[in-house]
Amino acid sequence: MADDARRSRLTACASEACRMLCLDSGGGRPRKRCSRRRCGNQDKAAGHRLRASAR
Template identity: 60%
Template sequence: MHLDARDLITLLSDPARRQKLRECDSEICRMIYLDAVQGRPRKWCSMQRCGNSAKAARHRRHREETVAPPAL
């Protein structure tokens, strides 16, 4: 989504929409996005950009923690 200056002014001057601005939950991304989804709030700016890599990293950490160390 591309915003020009007018769109940004309109967004920031609308309290209801301004409350839906979120910061991406990724450790390496600090993008601000408009969470327009009803119900459960989004965590990432996009699933393709940050969500997939965050979920994959969590899966790798979980798998490493559950693997038993080799017997000596």
């Protein structure tokens, strides 16, 4: 990653259980998770369980 512009878009996954790095595409909202399949789905499912238990 010698390109400074690309290096500035490199972020760590927001999941506490993951240590992956991801490259934000730069369009729209900033990327928080490494991928929907890996960490995003777990985070989405945990949020659903939390909301369902609050009912």
